Amino acid sequence: MGDKVEIVGAGLAGLSASLRLLERGYEVTLYEQDDFVGGMLRAFEDPVTGLRREHSYHMFVNWYYNFWKIADEIGIMGNFTPREAFRFHFKGEPGEFPELVNPGGPQDMFRNLASGVASPADLFLFMYSMVDLLATPVHRDHFLDQYSVNGFLRSRPYMTEGCAQLHQKTWYTVWGIGSFQASAKSYRTFLKYGNRVPVPQLWLLAGDKYTAMLEPWFQKLDGFKKFRWEPLHRLVRLNPTEDGRGIGELVFRKVNRSPSVFPQPGDPGAGIGRGEEPGWDWDGPEFSVDVAENNVILALSPGMMAKLVEGRVYNADPALGRIRYLMAEPMASVELHLRSKHEGIPDDVVVFVDADYEMTFLDYSQLWPDQENTFLYVTVSDVVSLLSIPSEDRDEDGNLRLDLDRPQTAIDYILREFRENYPLDVDDIDLHKTSIEMNTGEELFANMVGSWSKRPETTTELENLFLAGTYVRNFADVSTVEGAVVSGLNAAEAVRKRTGRGEPVEVIEPDHYPTELFMALKVAWAPYAAAAAAMSKADDALGIDAGEFMRRLGLDRFWPTPNLPGNLGNLMWDNLPKWMWTTPTGRSRGPLFANYTAQGRRRDPRQPLR
Numbered sequence: 001m002g003d004k005v006e007i008v009g010a011g012l013a014g015l016s017a018s019l020r021l022l023e024r025g026y027e028v029t030l031y032e033q034d035d036f037v038g039g040m041l042r043a044f045e046d047p048v049t050g051l052r053r054e055h056s057y058h059m060f061v062n063w064y065y066n067f068w069k070i071a072d073e074i075g076i077m078g079n080f081t082p083r084e085a086f087r088f089h090f091k092g093e094p095g096e097f098p099e100l101v102n103p104g105g106p107q108d109m110f111r112n113l114a115s116g117v118a119s120p121a122d123l124f125l126f127m128y129s130m131v132d133l134l135a136t137p138v139h140r141d142h143f144l145d146q147y148s149v150n151g152f153l154r155s156r157p158y159m160t161e162g163c164a165q166l167h168q169k170t171w172y173t174v175w176g177i178g179s180f181q182a183s184a185k186s187y188r189t190f191l192k193y194g195n196r197v198p199v200p201q202l203w204l205l206a207g208d209k210y211t212a213m214l215e216p217w218f219q220k221l222d223g224f225k226k227f228r229w230e231p232l233h234r235l236v237r238l239n240p241t242e243d244g245r246g247i248g249e250l251v252f253r254k255v256n257r258s259p260s261v262f263p264q265p266g267d268p269g270a271g272i273g274r275g276e277e278p279g280w281d282w283d284g285p286e287f288s289v290d291v292a293e294n295n296v297i298l299a300l301s302p303g304m305m306a307k308l309v310e311g312r313v314y315n316a317d318p319a320l321g322r323i324r325y326l327m328a329e330p331m332a333s334v335e336l337h338l339r340s341k342h343e344g345i346p347d348d349v350v351v352f353v354d355a356d357y358e359m360t361f362l363d364y365s366q367l368w369p370d371q372e373n374t375f376l377y378v379t380v381s382d383v384v385s386l387l388s389i390p391s392e393d394r395d396e397d398g399n400l401r402l403d404l405d406r407p408q409t410a411i412d413y414i415l416r417e418f419r420e421n422y423p424l425d426v427d428d429i430d431l432h433k434t435s436i437e438m439n440t441g442e443e444l445f446a447n448m449v450g451s452w453s454k455r456p457e458t459t460t461e462l463e464n465l466f467l468a469g470t471y472v473r474n475f476a477d478v479s480t481v482e483g484a485v486v487s488g489l490n491a492a493e494a495v496r497k498r499t500g501r502g503e504p505v506e507v508i509e510p511d512h513y514p515t516e517l518f519m520a521l522k523v524a525w526a527p528y529a530a531a532a533a534a535m536s537k538a539d540d541a542l543g544i545d546a547g548e549f550m551r552r553l554g555l556d557r558f559w560p561t562p563n564l565p566g567n568l569g570n571l572m573w574d575n576l577p578k579w580m581w582t583t584p585t586g587r588s589r590g591p592l593f594a595n596y597t598a599q600g601r602r603r604d605p606r607q608p609l610r
Contacts (some may be wrong), residue, residue: 002375003025003026003027003499003501004026004027004028004029004293004294004295004496005021005026005027005028005029005294005295005296005297006029006031006250006291006294006296006297007029007030007031007291007296007297007299008031008032008233008235008250008296008297008298008299008300009029009031009032009039009298009299009300009469010030010031010032010034010036010037010038010039010299010581011037011038011039011040011041011259011299011469011484011486012038012039012041012067012356012485012488013299013468013469013484013485013487013488013491014030014032014039014297014299014468014488015030015037015217015218015221015488015491016066016070016468016484016485016487016488016489017297017299017370017488017489017491017492017495018030018221018227018488019070019220020217020218020488020489020492020493020505021223021492021495022224022226022227023502024223024496024501024502024503024505025226025501025502026226026495026499026502027226027228028221028226028227028228028499029230029231030221030227030228030229030230031210031233031234031235031250031252032229032230032231032232032233033233033234033255033258033259033260034231034232034258034259034260034261035208035231035232035257035258035264036214036231036258037214037217037218037314038054038209038210038214039299039484040055040056040211041054041055041058041213041214041481042054042209042214042260042300043208043210043214044056044211044258044260044261046261046435047261048398048435049398049432049433051335051433052208052210052211053435053437054208054209054210054333055331055333055437056072056331056333056377056379056437057204057205057349057362057364057377057379058205058209058481059202059203059204059349060080060203060204060205060430060481061194061200061201061202061203061204061482062194062197062199062200062203063193063196063197063299063430063482064481064482064485065193065227065310065479065482065510066357066482066485066486066489066507066508067259067481067485069506069508070217070485071213073220074216074217074220075216075458076212076213076216076217078225079205079206079207079212079213080203080204080205080206081203081204081205081206081367082200082202082203083201083202083203083204083347083348083349084101084102084199084200084201085099085100085101085102085198085201085348086099086100086103086201086349086351087099087346087348087349087350087351088100088171088350088351088353089350089352089353089421089422090116090353090354090548090551091353091354091355091420091421093551094422094423095344096551097346097348097350097401097550098115098116098117098159098318099115099117099346099348100112100115100117100123101115101201102198102199102200102201103126103127103198103200103201104191104194104195104197104430104517105154105199107198107199109127110427111171112127113208114248114550114553115550116547116548116549116550116551116552116553116554117166117547118163118165118166118546118547119323119535119536119539119545119546119547119550120164120537120546120550121160121162121532121533121535121536121539121546122162122163122166122499122546122547123166124158124528124529124532124548125158125159125160125163125529125532125533125536126161126163126166126167128158128522128525128528128529128532129156129158129159129163129167130191130195130344131518131521131522131525132156132437132518133184133187133188133191134153134188134192134195134513134515134518135190135515135518135519135521135522136188136515137515139149140390141188141452142185142452142453143187144183144184144185145183145184145185145186145449145450145451145452145453146449146450147181147184147185147449148179148180148181148182148183148184148516149163149167149171149179149182149183149184149187150167150178150179150180150182151162151180151184151449152184153179157530157533158529158530158532158533159533160533160536160537161540162547163534163536164179167179167357168180169351171187171386172358172381172382173349173351173358173360173381175409175444175446175447175478175479176329176331176381176446177329177381177446177447178382180450181448182446182448183447183448183449183450183451183452184449184464185452185477186447186451186452186477187478189475189476189477189478190477190478190480192512192513193476193510193512195512195513196242196510196511196512196513197510199325202210204362204367205367206367206368206369207367207368207369208368212610213239219443222570232254232255232257232258233253233254233440234252234253234254234255234259234327235250235251235252235298235300235304235308236251236252236253236286237251237286237308238250238251238308238313238465239251239288239312240312240313240316240462241292243460244312244315244316245316245463246292246462246463246464246465247291247292247296247462247464247465248290248291249288249289249290249291249292250288250289250291250296251286251287251288251289252286252287252288252289253285253286253287254285254287258572259544278522285386291464292464294344294464295464295466295495295499296464296465296466297466297467297468297488297491297492297495298466298467298468298485299468299469299488299491301328301445301469301471302323302327302328302445302469302471305320305323305467305469305471306323306324306326306330309321309323313462314575315347315457316461316462317444317461317462318462319456319461320456320460320462322454322455322456323454323456325355325454326344326445326448326454326455326471327445327446327448327451328444328445328446328471329378329381329384329446330384330387330438331380331381331383331438331444332379332380332383332410332414332436332437332438333376333377333378333379333380333436333511334377334378334380334393334411334414334415334434334435334436334437335364335375335378335433335436335437336361336375336376336377336378336415336418336429336434336437336567337373337374337375337429337430337433337434338374338375338376338428338429338430339373339428339429339430340373341372341373341374342374342375345363345366345374345376346363347363347366347367348362349361349362350362351424352418352421353558354421355417355418355420355421355460356382356417357380357381357382357383357386357414357417357419358380358381358382359378359379359380359414359417359418360378360379361376361377361378361379361380361418362377363375363377364376364377365494370422371379373430378414378418380414383410383438386410386413386414387410387438389408389409389410390408390409390410391409391410391411391436391438392409392410392411392435392436393408393409397432398432399431399432400429400431400434400435402415402429403421404416404419404426410436410438411434411435411436411497414436434601440462444470444479444594445469445470445471445479445480446479447477447478452477453545455471455472455473456471456472456473457472457473458472458473458487458490458491458494459494463498464498466491466494466495467487467491468484468487468488468490469484469487470483470484470487470488472490472491474486474487474490475509489505489506489507490505490507492505493505493507520551
């Protein structure tokens with residue numbers, strides 16, 4: 001078997017596999033249906049507005065050790081900025097943004113109970129229910145995968161409606177599906193890694209994805225003499241070898257525009273003026289690439305993979321047919337450019353509590369350099385119903401046609417809902433720059449109930465075919481940046497093992513606290529959970545909104561900030577046994593360890609990020 005590797009799909013999985021194989025001397029050809037890299041983290045130049053666009057903001061957390069290692073190698077560690085809070089916005093309270101600060105750790109527990117995001121009782125139960133889930137033994141993972149997060153929660157005697165709704169908001173905000181759909185096993189995995197290093201809660205890119213991350217990554221690959229880049233290659237078929245033991249040919253169709261930007265006419269979300277321009281070539285001739293002597297890594301979405309598993313491919317490995325059971329969910333994102341500068345908007349992720357479509361937003365103008373006016377990035381997780389109509393409509397000059405009073409397009413409905421929850425002057429919207437992005441064709445893999453048993457392994461029965469992508473089994477489990485990177489590293493190592501070339505590809509699995517610790521906490525806090533449940537249910541019976549009462553008191557405003565002495569949470573955190581915050585075998589990577597103390601506090605708030 002030669003040292004040539006064909007990788008199809010230039011998302012983070014494909015980019016990660018490419019990097020590690022090139023470092024070991026392999027000849028790598030990277031194929032991609034679009035003319036840019038990034039996959040679901042894509043960033044591209046909009047042909048209508050000429051602006052750099054991307055799909056959704058992404059949150060990076062401390063335990064993404066494999067991602068941080070690559071980020072360090074390609075020189076982008078300084079492009080991330082920490083955020084310690086999620087903000088919440090309630091309809092009718094335009095200037096108020098109560099926050100949950102680093103909810104994965106104990107240091108801000110009392111601050112969060114006073115936040116007003118929900119009643120103190122429901123917030124305590126929110127934290128206790130995570131302890132309860134983490135107390136479930138690992139050997140019961142199969143059991144947990146058959147339970148939805150909501151099903152697990154509703155089975156607990158202490159559960160309240162307010163607590164369950166907080167988990168629902170968490171899943172829609174971070175993963176784009178409801179807690180009634182999500183696997184409890186996957187939630188447990190994310191929590192067990194996250195609460196080992198919970199401060200800061202997350203990191204955001206301080207700039208657009210192309211400049212801050214994807215361009216340096218691609219330049220690193222392009223610096224290898226054995227790297228070849230083949231954009232606008234849409235894989236349409238796999239042809240096995242005559243004996244059925246491997247893949248003999250990759251069959252491509254060369255397209256002349258990026259399918260992710262210009263959906264095929266009639267596709268959901270194609271919109272008016274997108275996918276209908278003259279010259280859009282979906283019917284060009286097919287051509288094949290002989291790969292019988294090469295290794296092949298397919299780093300594609302499960303939807304695209306399911307279309308490729310047919311006929312002889314299925315017969316060679318029937319287990320691949322289970323990919324059809326996997327589901328991916330569409331999301332929408334709106335880049336809302338305003339003509340003026342708006343003050344008083346937080347620079348954290350803001351969750352709309354009362355809005356339809358499960359909406360959040362982030363003020364990009366406080367993250368991206370050289371933004372004179374306010375630029376809000378709005379994500380819409382529950383967007384399925386809006387696929388029934390065009391995504392947007394533009395005039396001949398490329399300006400949006402908006403009608404929020406009588407909506408006709410998806411962006412009309414989204415901005416109307418936004419306006420009902422937060423003040424928005426339609427005349428202040430920049431109609432040329434503002435746009436909507438639907439991720440149809442590149443939907444995010446969803447960790448649905450029961451999905452783990454259907455997910456494929458990295459290796460297949462076809463000896464030269466390997467799989468990568470968040471849907472492929474890996475320790476990260478949940479569909480995350482780290483899951484994509486780890487799947488790519490696993491595929492690279494599988495290729496290396498088969499050919500025996502170079503050093504093993506390192507994959508770092510984070511440490512986590514022992515299950516027994518959470519079992520003890522569950523028992524110790526059980527009486528308080530029972531009391532909190534009784535308080536919450538009494539409030540409901542009496543019609544008392546304890547969360548609104550706490551917001552009016554504003555106690556969270558007087559709580560010491562995490563970096564000031566005297567914070568009870570910090571005193572708890574500083575005095576934890578050393579083993580509870582040490583990093584895994586000294587190999588941890590990431591901005592946390594360059595800019596924060598081991599206790600999770602900023603070394604110097606005035607110190608610039610390194």
